[in-house]
Amino acid sequence: MTREQVRQAILNIISDIAPDEDLASIKDEEKLRDQFDLDSMDFLDIVMELRKRFNLEVPEKDYQELVSMASSVEYLFPRLKDNELVS
Amino acid sequence: MSKDWLKGIKSAYDTIIIGSGLAGLTAANKLAKLGHKVLILEHHYNLGGLATWFKRKGGHILDISLHGFPTGMIKTCRKYWTQEIADSIVRLKNIRFDNPQFSFWTNFDKNDFTRLMKDRFGIVKETIDEFFATVRAMNFYDDLSMTTRELFEKFFPGRTDVHRLLMEPITYANGSTLDDPAITYGIVFANFMDKGVYTFKGGTNELIKKMKKELLKNGVDIRTHCMVERIVVDEDKTVQGVEVQGRMIPAKTVLSNSNILNTVQKLVGEEQFAPEFVKEVKKVRLNDSSCQVYIGLKRGETIDNVGDLLFTSQEKEFSSESLLEPETTSRTFSFYYPETRPGLNMYSIVASTNARFKDWAHLTKQEYENKKEVLIERTLDALEKYVPGVRKKVGHLEASTPMTFKRYTTHPGGVSFGTKFEGLAISKDLPRQIGGLFHAGSVGIIMSGWLGAANYGVIVANEVDKFLHSVREPQPELETVSV
Ligand SMILES: Cc1cc2nc3c(=O)[nH]c(=O)nc-3n(C[C@H](O)[C@H](O)[C@H](O)COP(=O)(O)OP(=O)(O)OC[C@H]3O[C@@H](n4cnc5c(N)ncnc54)[C@H](O)[C@@H]3O)c2cc1C
Numbered sequence: 001m002t003r004e005q006v007r008q009a010i011l012n013i014i015s016d017i018a019p020d021e022d023l024a025s026i027k028d029e030e031k032l033r034d035q036f037d038l039d040s041m042d043f044l045d046i047v048m049e050l051r052k053r054f055n056l057e058v059p060e061k062d063y064q065e066l067v068s069m070a071s072s073v074e075y076l077f078p079r080l081k082d083n084e085l086v087s
Numbered sequence: 088m089s090k091d092w093l094k095g096i097k098s099a100y101d102t103i104i105i106g107s108g109l110a111g112l113t114a115a116n117k118l119a120k121l122g123h124k125v126l127i128l129e130h131h132y133n134l135g136g137l138a139t140w141f142k143r144k145g146g147h148i149l150d151i152s153l154h155g156f157p158t159g160m161i162k163t164c165r166k167y168w169t170q171e172i173a174d175s176i177v178r179l180k181n182i183r184f185d186n187p188q189f190s191f192w193t194n195f196d197k198n199d200f201t202r203l204m205k206d207r208f209g210i211v212k213e214t215i216d217e218f219f220a221t222v223r224a225m226n227f228y229d230d231l232s233m234t235t236r237e238l239f240e241k242f243f244p245g246r247t248d249v250h251r252l253l254m255e256p257i258t259y260a261n262g263s264t265l266d267d268p269a270i271t272y273g274i275v276f277a278n279f280m281d282k283g284v285y286t287f288k289g290g291t292n293e294l295i296k297k298m299k300k301e302l303l304k305n306g307v308d309i310r311t312h313c314m315v316e317r318i319v320v321d322e323d324k325t326v327q328g329v330e331v332q333g334r335m336i337p338a339k340t341v342l343s344n345s346n347i348l349n350t351v352q353k354l355v356g357e358e359q360f361a362p363e364f365v366k367e368v369k370k371v372r373l374n375d376s377s378c379q380v381y382i383g384l385k386r387g388e389t390i391d392n393v394g395d396l397l398f399t400s401q402e403k404e405f406s407s408e409s410l411l412e413p414e415t416t417s418r419t420f421s422f423y424y425p426e427t428r429p430g431l432n433m434y435s436i437v438a439s440t441n442a443r444f445k446d447w448a449h450l451t452k453q454e455y456e457n458k459k460e461v462l463i464e465r466t467l468d469a470l471e472k473y474v475p476g477v478r479k480k481v482g483h484l485e486a487s488t489p490m491t492f493k494r495y496t497t498h499p500g501g502v503s504f505g506t507k508f509e510g511l512a513i514s515k516d517l518p519r520q521i522g523g524l525f526h527a528g529s530v531g532i533i534m535s536g537w538l539g540a541a542n543y544g545v546i547v548a549n550e551v552d553k554f555l556h557s558v559r560e561p562q563p564e565l566e567t568v569s570v
Contacts, residue, residue, distance in 0.1 A: 017166065041542055045166065048549050051556060052121055 028069040099337040106344030108136025110527040113544035119305040130314035147383030155284035183394035225273035235272040236265035251405035262504035264407035271532035326523035376489035376501040380466040384434040385482035444500040505529030
């Protein structure tokens with residue numbers, strides 16, 4: 001996967017979890033929580049979706065890496081880059 | 088021969104869930120959606136655990152734990168159940184207090200509580216705001232040494248009236264007392280204050296019916312009338328499955344929605360755990376139980392709207408202890424108008440008090456029946472003040488006690504709200520003791536109530552899913568990450 005594909009994959013997950021949010025306005029550098037109505041259960045959902053869609057385990061100590069879009073891509077790209085994107 | 092309630096089950100499962108409370112059901116649904124093979128075993132004939140109801144002749148349907156939950160339940164139902172279920176959740180706006188210290192109606196949210204505390208109780212706005220900011224910021228990782236009593240004394244010293252306003256509803260909602268850690272109060276209170284109190288339109292039976300439909304759609308096998316006798320663990324301290332009705336059903340993981348103490352001491356057996364763990368388990372205090380009086384009005388009878396939830400008491404001041412007395416005058420009335428179950432056109436009223444198991448457990452049959460009779464009479468006397476002439480309208484009357492709750496849930500002491508705070512650590516530690524063994528359900532005060540139990544079910548489903556992934560045969564086409 002490319003960086004852009006990783007970013008899109010994260011966006012897809014968030015839009016499934018929070019369908020009412022307008023994700024087009026996302027600012028990659030800002031905390032997701034400050035922009036959208038996301039709580040700790042939503043972050044748990046993101047972790048579960050990453051496991052389901054990409055067989056990727058995010059250990060609890062790394063949850064903080066998912067704080068913004070930019071930090072998520074930074075963290076996930078090296079772990080997903082060898083993944084083929086299956087549609 | 089008696090009916091084989093296990094008929095048609097698969098030969099093995101990824102997860103067997105013992106118990107169908109909201110934690111068990113929500114975990115089951117999540118795990119099924121993640122692709123696992125799930126079996127729910129419930130000893131009762133209905134699903135739902137304490138989220139339950141019963142029907143009586145004359146068209147009466149009576150709800151046990153549908154008094155109110157926080158707005159967060161809408162999101163939880165949308166994400167882990169269906170949009171349709173979430174759409175049936177509606178707000179209750181008429182919450183009432185009546186006691187010797189104050190008497191008024193409120194819609195039970197932050198704005199209205201701020202107004203009341205300012206105008207009625209003369210508290211300065213800054214103090215109120217700071218109090219709300221403090222409870223809002225509370226979380227699981229906070230310092231546990233501060234009790235709710237200390238929290239109240241810090242913000243509203245000596246104001247027993249304010250303490251009562253803030254505490255009484257939460258004591259009914261999660262059984263916590265002034266001496267429990269302040270976070271067990273703050274987290275739940277802040278959840279309610281966010282947007283008020285909500286209920287499920289259609290009643291508990293409709294909710295559970297919709298949940299069952301969704302579980303079946305997602306491929307979950309469900310068997311009622313099945314009391315799990317034992318969780319089977321091998322020498323390597325790994326779960327093998329469960330024993331039920333003389334049969335062993337193999338599973339990679341077992342998620343117990345039975346009470347945490349039952350799970351450790353009865354279903355698994357203390358001998359399977361490390362001695363230090365068993366020592367910690369012994370320190371876990373159970374929460375209290377409840378008594379309820381169910382009042383169904385005769386078909387055709389009506390009453391005015393006297394509020395949805397009424398917190399009433401004749402006690403001079405609030406005290407966590409006096410609330411538990413069998414003769415307490417402190418109770419909640421929940422009023423169910425025809426809107427609750429559109430189309431049914433019936434009214435019912437449920438009175439709830441907190442109660443101790445020991446006050447009901449050691450009576451002769453006759454004493455027990457008499458004591459229930461007294462409870463019903465005292466409740467009707469109290470209700471008369473708000474609904475004059477109610478006795479003439481009653482079509483069905485019945486009471487439940489901690490003994491009733493114990494019988495239907497198997498929970499020790501008939502607990503309504505699991506354990507005190509320390510129980511949560513035991514629940515979370517279980518998988519480290521025995522591979523593949525998990526617990527979800529009312530525990531630690533904060534994980535109780537409809538919302539707490541359902542969310543805890545998801546939190547634990549995540550752990551189960553992680554475990555199942557870790558023991559799964561490696562699948563080359565999915566192999567990823569060489570970092
Ligand atoms: C009187 C009362 C009023 C309440 N009011 C409210 C309210 O207004 N709002 C709110 O949010 N919460 C309320 N609650 C609390 C709420 O109902 C509970 O916290 C929540 O429903 C508990 O869910 P749970 O998942 O922990 O499991 P439970 O509901 O406790 O269910 C556990 C299930 O496991 C089953 N089980 C146990 N052992 C076995 C076994 N060995 N084999 C098979 N099955 C087994 C039991 O039969 C039961 O069905 C109330 C509780 C009570 C008692």
